């Protein structure tokens with residue numbers, strides 16, 4: 001028996017989709033700044049890139065606050081348990097219709113590979129992108145407020161770090177889009193991030209969330 005359970009709460013879905021849009025927009029304007037194509041024109045691309053960057057920073061502050069106050073940050077604590085099983089699943093099992101090694105629950109909605117990937121995104125790639133982006137914006141500009149003490153001499157290294165982070169984000173995005181389709185059905189993961197609900201295996205104990213979000217019963221397919 002499966003039940004429809006609220007996996008992604010309202011703010012989480014808002015944060016996810018706004019962040020997805022902003023990252024794609026930042027990539028779009030960023031690669032125009034980089035000189036890959038010309039669409040808005042360099043000056044407009046820089047202006048819109050800066051606006052989107054401030055929105056991304058604002059959203060990130062709210063998201064950090066939400067994760068800390070709800071305790072949802074614990075979802076990202078990495079674990080080695082079942083990591084090998086998931087590596088084998090994504091490399092081989094998935095092509096033979098093997099079942100997912102573990103079942104999703106409200107208290108543990110990310111598998112060990114997702115935990116590692118999202119943690120890496122949050123503690124390595126995002127900071128890399130944001131810090132290099134802020135250095136780009138404010139390094140010695142205007143000079144009297146500049147972060148002279150860093151004394152990096154030129155913005156070249158900053159530009160390289162920022163561009164590498166952008167490529168890493170795009171790689172993540174491509175893999176992420178593929179993995180979205182590998183849920184219980186082709187669209188179950190996408191649907192869950194849109195409606196919040198996903199049909200998951202009935203559990204003896206779903207934790208406190210189950211009480212606040214009464215599950216709707218559905219027949220197992």
Ligand code: HEM
Nearest residue numbers: 026027030031033034046053130133134136137159166169
């Ligand atoms: C808060 C986050 C970010 C900030 C503050 C930021 C800021 C900046 C700034 C100030 C520039 C230089 C503009 C100029 O030349 O005047 C830049 C360039 C660029 N940004 Fe961002 N950015 C951020 C996020 C991103 C993201 C998420 C991506 C892509 C996914 C991205 C991709 C790029 C690219 C490709 C360039 C051109 C780099 C070059 O050719 O040197 N940025 N960014």
